[in-house]
Amino acid sequence: MKLIVAIIKPYKSDDVREVVSELGVSGMTLTEVKGFGRQKGHTELYRGAEYVIDFLPKVKLEIAVEDDRADQIVEAICKAANTGKIGDGKIFVCSLEQTIRIRTGETGNDAL
């Protein structure tokens, strides 16, 4: 199994959830994170002073999938989250050794 970790723009999370649901992915986990990268952070004002905020709000989606569906899903996420603008984010893919569904104790692909 693979763990797909996608760091995307926050307002794209609904779109991504939809496309991967359509591909049969039944679950995912979302975390609010802050991203630092090529995309420039914004300026904040404070009583006559200016500060540059480097970290931008992003959303991290973690999706565990069967090995053979990983590529297809990565592609779908890529498409749904793409705006063509800097800061669209990254997708990381790791190998997952094991998955267990807590409720039933099922393991492996059955647990997804």
Add this chain to the structure above:
Amino acid sequence: MKLIVAIIKPYKSDDVREVVSELGVSGMTLTEVKGFGRQKGHTELYRGAEYVIDFLPKVKLEIAVEDDRADQIVEAICKAANTGKIGDGKIFVCSLEQTIRIRTGETGNDAL
């Protein structure tokens, strides 16, 4: 070493911490996340309109452990976090290449 990632119901986090502490795990990291899965989200009302909130509050626990203790710990988590109801969550296990304790520079199992 393994990285055990458990996504559980928020109110179960104390129980899980206790059982793994008893098994000699000395540390873990908790993140508040939102989960999407088979468990249905709740409805929210807004002035005569209803919205379904798909993402439910979950807690993600990350626990790095020695290889040989991973199974035992996964099992303990499974037990402690189980309610038998849909939405109990998942446990993912990845392989960890290296661990370093920042304070001392220790690496590997010593760093856990």
Add this chain to the structure above:
Amino acid sequence: MKLIVAIIKPYKSDDVREVVSELGVSGMTLTEVKGFGRQKGHTELYRGAEYVIDFLPKVKLEIAVEDDRADQIVEAICKAANTGKIGDGKIFVCSLEQTIRIRTGETGNDAL
């Protein structure tokens, strides 16, 4: 590629960002997490009662890097985040199978 996951004291995150930027790392992702470990949590008062809060605020940095720069970067983080006091945190290193930049579709090291 490697995914470096560093769990550090919150006020160290700027220092770490700086040193890894100097090493040419162009991006990272930050998550606010709560850590449980050897460092004792603090006490909280509530109307004549005392509670021990086990989980302490920490920051998790995730940095994807090319294989050959991983060690150097881990070392730099270690140095920047070190205070010598208990609770400085841990660094975990996992293997990354794939990285994709959403905006361009680039993969592998190019995507970092």
Add this chain to the structure above:
Amino acid sequence: MKPNSKLITGLVSTALILFPGLALAQDGLNGANTSWILTSTALVLFMTLPGLSLFYAGLVRTKNVLSVLMQCFSIAVVISIVWLLVGYSIAFGPSESAWWGGLGKAFFSGVDAGAMSGDIPETVFAAFQMTFAIITPALIVGAFVERIKFCSMLAFTVLWALLVYFPVANWVWGGGWLGQMGLIDFAGGTVVHLTAGVAALVLALELGKRDGFLTASVVPHNLTMSFTGAAMLWVGWFGFNAGSALAADNAAGMALYVTHTSAAAGALTWMVLDWFKFGKASGLGAITGMVAGLATITPAAGSVGPMGGLLLGLIGGVICYFVTIYMKQRLKIDDSLDVFPVHGIGGLTGTLLAAILVSGGLGVFSGTGMPDGMTVGSQFVVQLIGVVTIGLYTGVLTWVIVKIVSAVMGLRIGADEEQVGLDITEHDEKGYSM
């Protein structure tokens, strides 16, 4: 009228020695009324800052929270200045015209430390009325949150106050034609709530929907904030309605009591309707019903009795509830925080019903009695004329102002800015950095 009998003069001075408190009563000052209107002024400002600001700001998304607070705050700021320069004069100036007050009191000329308005200082009257001039455009904010340009919002507000609010206030309260005709509008069912509601509707239509309108991604970010603001509105409304008696007397007392009762009745209505429709009473529903009850009683607070107040709150609550749903679910108009269905419809309902509930012959539901020479029918016609003319006038003028502002400086921010949120794009700030 000066008494010249020596004896009387002597008695009067003796009285002044005996009752030093009376000295102030010279020149017609009523300290008690002054005290209450000073207090009411504070209460009505409190309704906008922070009351309404928090109520509205809690209902938007995190990325726009500060922009809403700033919209309300900066409206208070610019209206206060315009009020001093010309607003007060247009609304309450000395002109003989039935259409505006003229510019005789521009720059508050003549409104010095000695000037009186009835038995309270004119500064107090002017300050009290100013707080109404502030909250009315602030109410409109609910229509355009999360997508309007800050500078356009300010320009719109100033023009709208000049062309809509100040004149209408003159017509009804400043001695203008509607007041002369006998329109009952105790504290602003037409002047405040109807104008704000209609303007909101026009703006909502012109601006178009927010991205994500009617999806779960556009839920209120902080209902505790809205709740806090709503509670402040309730309390502040005592100043709004009971202060409109311009005295600390029985009329003020009754206005306060019926205001409170209508608020409670409106809230109860929404709780019950939500319960029937969805099986649960929602908090946002309850506080929205409260606002509906308050808007409905506002024009009638000087006319109805306790049970009349209850009735108004119930009726206003029900009507506003269904109009809110209809506008959102059917018409799909993004009057984002429901200004028209709650304030516009509430104010309209109360203004019309005042013609009936003012009557002294309704048994336990009796009001203070028909004004001299009026019947329920004739009063209702006056109320209808008031509602229709003010509604139409506001609608047309608002539309013209929106078109002008839109042409000159644009109205809506870009799609990218909308994604990022107004806090960053318009103010370079964030509400929370926790």
Add this chain to the structure above:
Amino acid sequence: MKPNSKLITGLVSTALILFPGLALAQDGLNGANTSWILTSTALVLFMTLPGLSLFYAGLVRTKNVLSVLMQCFSIAVVISIVWLLVGYSIAFGPSESAWWGGLGKAFFSGVDAGAMSGDIPETVFAAFQMTFAIITPALIVGAFVERIKFCSMLAFTVLWALLVYFPVANWVWGGGWLGQMGLIDFAGGTVVHLTAGVAALVLALELGKRDGFLTASVVPHNLTMSFTGAAMLWVGWFGFNAGSALAADNAAGMALYVTHTSAAAGALTWMVLDWFKFGKASGLGAITGMVAGLATITPAAGSVGPMGGLLLGLIGGVICYFVTIYMKQRLKIDDSLDVFPVHGIGGLTGTLLAAILVSGGLGVFSGTGMPDGMTVGSQFVVQLIGVVTIGLYTGVLTWVIVKIVSAVMGLRIGADEEQVGLDITEHDEKGYSM
């Protein structure tokens, strides 16, 4: 009593011409007092909405924040309606009985725009008293947060107001037997705080503990919110206590001052005790001590002098502190937000001590002097009778009401719902969606 000497009549009319402010004084209206009680009414409503609501809501967990706000808000709503229908009449109606006011003023019959209560409009008196009827059941919320059914809570509240609050208010303030006996309870040590405290205790025992009680997982989710609410309580209490003079006079002034001083003294006490016990002064401790000081001074605010106020705050602070600890740590009763130890014990302490500190012979600690024909001893007996009978009556009646509600509709939500939190399960809403 009408003067018929022509001269006098002439003088009087002259006086009215000279002092137009006096015109209002006709028919016995005192505008100054009216102004202050109108203001006090706003202040006391402000104590519940948003004051107490925020104070309490900050102390629960995130998942229940909105439910607490809704409990307080909906209590205000239903009590306001019940007050209009029968509550005011039961408490302050015209009946000759020493046990209740009868139904002569049900539906506010006779309370029209001309009705007076002393020298203020009756509507003002009724509105002011209504805010007390609202806050009392709202105080009880602290006992049942995070686990009560919303509908049962409403049913309990209405029954409790009808059977406990309105009658007890009549006994003490409405001309009933305790008032006749000379019980000193200026602003509600027994009527408000003791009844709320005892009812809270009964409910806490009947409902049982929250899941997680006394563990770190049940810490307050937002102390800044509680702090905000506490500050509002302090300010609003000026209306509560100084408003209870029903006049803007020296009694009101002294009540305000001693109220403030006792609040400060109570807060200081908790800060110092926390410091001794834990080495640090906690913020929640400070604001809780403030509430303890305020509850303690409430019955005595019309009787004690400045230093007496200080003393009351210190004594009330210490007693409430240790009772709070004892109840929670030893008895392990989950009176979740400590209503009984803070309000019940505070109100009781103040009521009893009023018998002593009212005395004019305590040097710098002197009060306004013993009431005619009373000694410290005899007054203390009266106070004791008041505390014991009201305490017992409230306890028994509350228990009966709880049993009835429990039997008819159930009291406590299920364990699963408790895990999820009342915001979702009872209202389909969340406090924060940031």
Add this chain to the structure above:
Amino acid sequence: MKPNSKLITGLVSTALILFPGLALAQDGLNGANTSWILTSTALVLFMTLPGLSLFYAGLVRTKNVLSVLMQCFSIAVVISIVWLLVGYSIAFGPSESAWWGGLGKAFFSGVDAGAMSGDIPETVFAAFQMTFAIITPALIVGAFVERIKFCSMLAFTVLWALLVYFPVANWVWGGGWLGQMGLIDFAGGTVVHLTAGVAALVLALELGKRDGFLTASVVPHNLTMSFTGAAMLWVGWFGFNAGSALAADNAAGMALYVTHTSAAAGALTWMVLDWFKFGKASGLGAITGMVAGLATITPAAGSVGPMGGLLLGLIGGVICYFVTIYMKQRLKIDDSLDVFPVHGIGGLTGTLLAAILVSGGLGVFSGTGMPDGMTVGSQFVVQLIGVVTIGLYTGVLTWVIVKIVSAVMGLRIGADEEQVGLDITEHDEKGYSM
């Protein structure tokens, strides 16, 4: 002065029968003024709790939010106690000295339920003044947030009140030498804002900078909280300035109106300046400008007319804006929440300009007219003397107190504690546990 003609006595008693409201006027009580000062007392306490507390607390980082709330709250607590014990007497006691009020009213001796201060109860006057004594040291909090020891902060506050605030209040308002000299300081430009500003500067210099000062890691954690507090300050300031008339009369009305206008003008100024400098109007800038406008008008609120109020707000706004930038960007002084540039400079500016704008000969900008025997020049000299002596006295005394406290118990927490945050290290609590 007692009238002994039988006729008159008879008339008076008749009057009392006719106008029961007058009965209270006996003994010189003015109920209307009492009502307004009771209200103002509530408003000014509201400025500190929760107003200023929230304003400040929102501007610090999450880890220190509660410590700021506690600093403000505990200052209110200890000053209230000290006020009762000796503070009121030092400031407003009966001593003949031009330097302090003596200890004749220590423990409020003689301030009983019958005591009067002018035509209001002395308790009301004392309570009103107490709220000023509370807010002044609370303003200083802005200088030392996020790094001061809690116990040292309390010790400093008590000493500072005893040695700086109470005496200076006596000099200006308590019959002391500056008041005798004719210093115009209606509501505290020198007594409150200048003393607080100068003390803040001294403390900021002594304490040194916060770790991270002038970096993005030290941004306000919750601007919605600051906004809420700022709005409360605006409303409460009506009590502060209009209450300082000590009457519900024309002076109060004008004070309220010019106060409001100056607040709006100050806010507008900052919005415009931010817009020019950064291209955007910031919310924090707007509310800071509001405070600057309010601080500036404070000494002059009894002297200027409506347009004068506008002018003061504009001028005060501009000056405070540039001093704020200069202090932070150039001098790099960590007066963390800009107490000196906003309050100190604002109060100073208003105090000096009052000498000019009080003049009756400025056309539309005229004030209430020069005091008898004064010219703009001579008045300006008096104002200058007031500002310089109070500024110097405050600076020196504050420095001495800081040195003493520092030597005895230390001033600044350790670097580790600063990292963790004062909420945990000083109070064992967290603001949010959501």
